[in-house]
Amino acid sequence: MQLPSDADRSGRDLGAEELELLREVIESGTLNCTRGTQVAALEAEFAARYGVSHCRAVSSGSAAIHAAIAAIDPEPGDEIITSPVTDMGAITPILYQQAIPVFADVDPVSLNVTPETVAARITPRTRAVVVTHLFGNPCDVPGILRVTTPRGIPVIEDCAQAYLASIDGRLAGVMGAIGTFSLQQGKHITAGEGGLVITSDAALARQVRLFSDKAWGYGDPAPDHYFLALNYRMTELQGAVARAQLRKLDAFVERRRRSAAHLSRLLAGLPGITLPAAAPGALHSFWRYCLSVDPEVIRGGAEALGAAIAAEGIRCQPRYIRKLAFECELFVRQHTYGNSRWPFSLQSDGPNPPWDRRFYPGAARGLDRILVLPWNEKYAAEHIEFIASALKRAVHKLAAS
Numbered sequence: 001m002q003l004p005s006d007a008d009r010s011g012r013d014l015g016a017e018e019l020e021l022l023r024e025v026i027e028s029g030t031l032n033c034t035r036g037t038q039v040a041a042l043e044a045e046f047a048a049r050y051g052v053s054h055c056r057a058v059s060s061g062s063a064a065i066h067a068a069i070a071a072i073d074p075e076p077g078d079e080i081i082t083s084p085v086t087d088m089g090a091i092t093p094i095l096y097q098q099a100i101p102v103f104a105d106v107d108p109v110s111l112n113v114t115p116e117t118v119a120a121r122i123t124p125r126t127r128a129v130v131v132t133h134l135f136g137n138p139c140d141v142p143g144i145l146r147v148t149t150p151r152g153i154p155v156i157e158d159c160a161q162a163y164l165a166s167i168d169g170r171l172a173g174v175m176g177a178i179g180t181f182s183l184q185q186g187k188h189i190t191a192g193e194g195g196l197v198i199t200s201d202a203a204l205a206r207q208v209r210l211f212s213d214k215a216w217g218y219g220d221p222a223p224d225h226y227f228l229a230l231n232y233r234m235t236e237l238q239g240a241v242a243r244a245q246l247r248k249l250d251a252f253v254e255r256r257r258r259s260a261a262h263l264s265r266l267l268a269g270l271p272g273i274t275l276p277a278a279a280p281g282a283l284h285s286f287w288r289y290c291l292s293v294d295p296e297v298i299r300g301g302a303e304a305l306g307a308a309i310a311a312e313g314i315r316c317q318p319r320y321i322r323k324l325a326f327e328c329e330l331f332v333r334q335h336t337y338g339n340s341r342w343p344f345s346l347q348s349d350g351p352n353p354p355w356d357r358r359f360y361p362g363a364a365r366g367l368d369r370i371l372v373l374p375w376n377e378k379y380a381a382e383h384i385e386f387i388a389s390a391l392k393r394a395v396h397k398l399a400a401s
Helices: 014-029 038-051 061-072 092-096 115-118 141-151 200-212 236-246 250-267 301-310 328-333 361-369 381-399
Strands: 052-059 079-082 100-103 126-132 155-158 177-183 195-199 288-293 370-372
Touching: 014 038, 014 236, 038 052, 038 195, 038 236, 052 061, 052 100, 052 236, 061 092, 061 126, 061 155, 061 177, 061 195, 061 200, 092 100, 100 288, 115 141, 126 141, 141 155, 195 200, 195 288, 250 288, 250 381, 288 361, 301 361, 301 370, 301 381
Parallel strands: 079 100, 079 126, 126 155, 155 177
Antiparallel strands: 052 195, 177 195, 288 370
């Protein structure tokens, strides 16, 4: 069976609604958001959906993270705590703002940072914490805030994979100081590329807006370029597609949750497999459906199980990412600005703790065991049953006697 793919129209709900708004943009002749209407409307509608005062649309999810970090405005050498199991686009903005990523370990099943692992990394130089809601499973932001708020450390929520995920009725993205989202091809909603930044803090919102538009004070009495900043504006074309997609977001997430619940029912009790689950009071939004595979039960672990179902046409990702973030060349070689090693060179004693798997047992264990299944809003019952059958056959074949 050919599964729907979010890389093309088989797994993406794109059609008349998007074309209608794109036609409006083309017929207007205005493709730039500074004079157009679509991006401004997207910002207002997204802010309303999330119940916040401010939203800024930008050119990518990485740009959203960068604008959020720039709004926090770290000093060179300040530390920003993040996860070693995340996309590099959520880490490099820390370095671009001259701050130093400090990695907190993660829970070995959810692969999310926890209040305990964040607390263990806080130092006098900690300026902010970026929490990633991995795969759509919200991490414990309320618990993390109990650690950070007394110390005056703001939390940035990376919700690129977690549209409409929630904890006790509060949406991921509104609990911290700033929430960021991605509109990349494979996310819950897409404009090909794009990002969104939300906050209810007016001062942070102004900094985000300025940073994403060369720090030019549009509408100010005497506008100027106030500080070093980039052009991360979203085009009207992206804004039009994203607006149409936003109108479908609740339905998309509901479909993903129903399909995930169906698969979980079919896989319940399968030996050596831990199914994805949100914490009590939390709601998972299933960007992906992820299994934790016990290699003591399943011979060859996640790699072998992934290979077995891939042979049946299920494109999956054992490990999600091949290595922990600090094992990538960027960190091993510290190749940033010329040969300066800046801002790593500000760490006279090197990273603390060292960039060594021994200090990240949860991340190392979790990454070795995780098997990421593809997921999108076009999955029907027959697709779920096909995946479940393939997994059951593979598990029974590989199960240790």
